[in-house]
Amino acid sequence: MSSHTEQHVKRRESSSPATGGDTRYYDALVRLMQWINQHRLRVVFLTSIWCAIAFSTFTFAQESVSVEALAEQVALQQGNLNVVFILVCATLVVFMNAGFGMLEVGMCRQKNAVNILSKNIIVFGLALLTYWAVGFGFMFGQGTSIIGLSGFFISGDSATYGLDPFPTGLPVTIFFLFQAAFAATSATIVSGAVAERIRFDAFLIFSVVNIAFYCISGKWSWGGGWLADLGFADFAGSTVVHSVGGWSALVGAIVLGARYGKYEGRLVKPIPGHNLSLATLGCLILWIGWFGFNPGSELAANENIAYIAITTNLAGAAGGTVATFVSWFKNKKPDLGMVINGILAGLVGITASCNQVSFVSAIIIGCISGCLVVFAIDFFDALRIDDPVGAISVHLCNGVWGTLAVGIFGANAGIQQFWIQLVGVVAYGSFTVVTGYLCWLALKLTLGIRVHDYEEIEGLDIHEHGQIAYAGFSMVDEAPSSLIETKL
Amino acid sequence: MSSHTEQHVKRRESSSPATGGDTRYYDALVRLMQWINQHRLRVVFLTSIWCAIAFSTFTFAQESVSVEALAEQVALQQGNLNVVFILVCATLVVFMNAGFGMLEVGMCRQKNAVNILSKNIIVFGLALLTYWAVGFGFMFGQGTSIIGLSGFFISGDSATYGLDPFPTGLPVTIFFLFQAAFAATSATIVSGAVAERIRFDAFLIFSVVNIAFYCISGKWSWGGGWLADLGFADFAGSTVVHSVGGWSALVGAIVLGARYGKYEGRLVKPIPGHNLSLATLGCLILWIGWFGFNPGSELAANENIAYIAITTNLAGAAGGTVATFVSWFKNKKPDLGMVINGILAGLVGITASCNQVSFVSAIIIGCISGCLVVFAIDFFDALRIDDPVGAISVHLCNGVWGTLAVGIFGANAGIQQFWIQLVGVVAYGSFTVVTGYLCWLALKLTLGIRVHDYEEIEGLDIHEHGQIAYAGFSMVDEAPSSLIETKL
Amino acid sequence: MSSHTEQHVKRRESSSPATGGDTRYYDALVRLMQWINQHRLRVVFLTSIWCAIAFSTFTFAQESVSVEALAEQVALQQGNLNVVFILVCATLVVFMNAGFGMLEVGMCRQKNAVNILSKNIIVFGLALLTYWAVGFGFMFGQGTSIIGLSGFFISGDSATYGLDPFPTGLPVTIFFLFQAAFAATSATIVSGAVAERIRFDAFLIFSVVNIAFYCISGKWSWGGGWLADLGFADFAGSTVVHSVGGWSALVGAIVLGARYGKYEGRLVKPIPGHNLSLATLGCLILWIGWFGFNPGSELAANENIAYIAITTNLAGAAGGTVATFVSWFKNKKPDLGMVINGILAGLVGITASCNQVSFVSAIIIGCISGCLVVFAIDFFDALRIDDPVGAISVHLCNGVWGTLAVGIFGANAGIQQFWIQLVGVVAYGSFTVVTGYLCWLALKLTLGIRVHDYEEIEGLDIHEHGQIAYAGFSMVDEAPSSLIETKL
Structure with a gap:
């Protein structure tokens, strides 16, 4: 067949003199065909293999684009889910401001209600700004391991x-929102301990400065600083x-x-709150706020958040129950204030370890917190440190206890972890006490931090705000005439 | 070419006498090459086919790993979404405790406020523990079809x-949290009906025992028990x-x-609540709590939750509207308490069927609930069963009505489904009445369940808790001097 | 080999005479085998290529089913996530009713509390129905570009x-729920401005009619109407x-x-609210409600919602802060009512542009809102337009300002966008003023819209509802005897 093709080609060539100039291409083609004919088996073999690879690769290429796009979409959706989750948690933490506000106003006296409400609400705005x-730059900006110095x-x-x-x-925005709510919470804790006697302007200034210090020390642990290392x-x-x-509150209460009339000679006079309904509402708002506070700190929507919600909840329940029965046994009556503070104590106590302790450990931590808060309130009264809402007993004592509990019940429990926790507690305590004291002192020496006695006695509401919280509220002994008795 | 290769091989063999010991391998190779040469076409064919399969399979293997991993990730994300959703719902249900607390305290008298608040808040803690x-083991542990006996x-x-x-x-944790919040809610319902006269300690004991019975009967329907079958x-x-x-509340109210002063001769004296602002707040908190209660019962984040939220919302709106107009027509004035109870009645009524009735049916169910609650309150007063907040009228009457409504408006509506619903209603009712009665009776015979008359008249707050809810709250008739008139 | 096969076949044929009738099939087979034998190289080649394609295609087919199903699952999950997100947002917006209710009741007088609470709670039910x-059909049904006419x-x-x-x-259900909550909010705004003097029945009728007009005008912008175009x-x-x-509120306040006693001669008499604790709680509930209101308006769960939450939050904080300091400077005292209204003003101001302005712009918008609200309240008092809670100053002034701010700070800021925004403001304003006025007028001429003077003086609660909000609330000057002093 080979020679037959050659003859055919030659014949075609001679009959086409006009295309004589193209013969070299024609010759190359002929030689290629001859070569293919000689190696036809090899050509078939290699072509087949090439096709097998090519089609597979093509399929792979087709697919891999689609799967990759899908994988990106899946990753985006987990991101979206995280955003939704943290937005919900941030909302709950912001709502804690309502909780702290109602708790504090309810546990203080009627004549200072406007002052307390104003403080709580404006401090949240100032804290955010x-x-x-x-603050966000100090706490999470990159820089040294003791202070962030970028991202203002x-x-x-x-x-x-x-x-x-x-x-x-997380997007920077939602992380900021969540952390800002935490910072405002820290300021609100102080508010309770210094209530009913602090100047409004001094407290606003302290709060702003305090947030800056809170953020600096926050860097140490949460911003990847030296304590995290x-x-x-x-x-x-x-x-x-x-x-x-709690430390800021302690220093403030001491300096103020x-x-x-709280302590007269050797007597401790109780100064009961004017609205325990609102105080209880505040406690229950805080309880659900903790479902944002603790699970949200996971900073991602995954299975762990459910675990964290349970340890948090069990510790709060245990704290409230134990505080109720301890105070019942101690004072012969179950005290509503102790139920409330016991619940909050349990919630504060579990906060450090909620992601790593067993359920039984969570209950033990909560029980100890509930017991601790009852005796701490007496302890600070014995020291004549006046804390109208028990903020120091709840947040300081149980904050320290909860932090140490990581070294006792946590995943890496042991003497080494305990010492590390103690180093952290001491570091935060000494830094906050020193900076807090300097800040309070500077305010005391300049603006003054305490209202006049007559203002305190007549109430901060009238003197600081020119308002009263329950204007025209009048006693109603009799039901209106329309509420007549029904005859059956 | 075949013979030429053979000669070449032989020549090479003879020129390498040193390797004479390996000739058998060499011979095998030669024979293989000869075989390949003879069957070269078959070899090419089979190799090509093998390559086509191999490369495709390789591609498939490459891909399938990636797609499978992605599918796992997608399934995990739906799981995460479910967890986030149920955590939000559980938070809303926990918040319902604040709703019930504010509703109950607002609808009762000032002198019992501390008692009511303490009951509501501590019962949630006890219920959780x-x-x-x-409880969780009784309700969802495997065992018989009438009680769970594992998973304590x-x-x-x-x-x-x-x-x-x-x-x-769902993770066990989040399922537990959601169900625990439901159990605590059940205890809180009783609280309203027995308020203002029950001993604090007796109520705590009853609540704990009651939760155990609630869990046992819960098994029948939700834990895959005999009623579910x-x-x-x-x-x-x-x-x-x-x-x-509601049944527990009814038995409690009767036994207590x-x-x-509520019923004197043939007169029914109204005992109005001391804080309808808080009662209204409680109702609105409960309204949003139902957005966790009903949609969350789907136990998964899917399209249905939106449907359930609408039926729930429409029934609540219809209940409130009808109760308002019925009581307005009946008493000539629109009563705030009836608006509140009408809304709650509608919400209770739709709870059983919220996932399977049409929107119009939801409105009808709500309308009937709103009507029912108005007459139920009069009915129980006529029977001299004193229920300070109307809990029996709201939860018992509309709970029964809502359950039967599944047989009228539900997906499998019909006489058969109606009878099944009735069996459930009777089973739950008789079990709860019997166990509840025995429990109340045991408490009455041992500890006593009712406070002394003088305690009731002077208020439970002072005698049971040594506290008052609004200490130092004073009437303020005049605005402070700083609130002067402005001259334009 | 060819002839050998032929012989074998023939021999087989001759030894099987019984199958003689099938020879034509046998012949065809023989011819096929001969053809294959002649073209065996081509057959091998084509078969190999075919196999390469077939296996790849098979793999592709296998895969593509799985990946497509996965892609559907992924899309479904984003849908589920959207539903969960919007359900949470709708819950927060529904909760705003509690916020508006507490704000309004707290800022008004004790004697009208039941009336205000009843209005707020029943209007939500009526609005929903x-x-x-x-309403939903008017606002989002297809039809003309000025009113929707389907989907009732x-x-x-x-x-x-x-x-x-x-x-x-989104599923229709969740979109409906979210939008219904918005409609109810619009009605609640009016409630505050007409409080303490409006007839209960007139207000209910106005609210229902008002929602219809709200929905018609809502179509213009959100329902794809002429303003959207x-x-x-x-x-x-x-x-x-x-x-x-705000416009409805303004018209209502003027007509009423x-x-x-509010304005006597040239004097403006302050009428302070009876419960600023609840008013503050209302403000904080509204603050978190805005985390549903604004981010939820994205109508999808994505990264933007975090951005929107931040602009919203910063504007609220800025508004509250500026209003506090401006009123402090102006009146010499920091006024709690101004803190509250400043926060709400900032939140209203950012609402139109929260998705498209920078953080700094958000703060500027909030600052201007906070300043605006302080002077607006004085301005309306100077006009003798009595607005008990400042609703007109907050919602109307800052609603207009926020809408115009889109033309100043928004993504398409410029004179053209500003004019478009102004057209919208004027269109909504004139339509609402005209329809609102006609509606109020019709009510005034028929039912009457204002209660009698003696009813207003004695309180709407007794005359409209036959109830009082704080029945039996008694002054308690002394702590109970059990609250004895503790000796250290």
């Missing part, structure tokens, strides 16, 4: 705050938020002194 | 509670939660007797 | 309301919800006239 301007006034860049880019990491564990802030707030 | 210890003190094993493993099923349908607990709570 | 029957009584068809089918779009931007309702509510 301060946190936006400098929020930059959109995730890396500035040690976050992975969305969707792997050491292995200090405080999952949702028994120390970073609560004991820090007790309320007029 | 009881549910953790035994929470085991992490999903199968123990009839759950698929995460992520297909029968086809009894109670989606979110018109009977399992509300009518059970009416409040001092 | 009205929105279900006609909710149809399940997404297209009726301009939605993509689930899971791409024009490029009018109002993301979450500074105008569609707030200024519309001021409360008895």
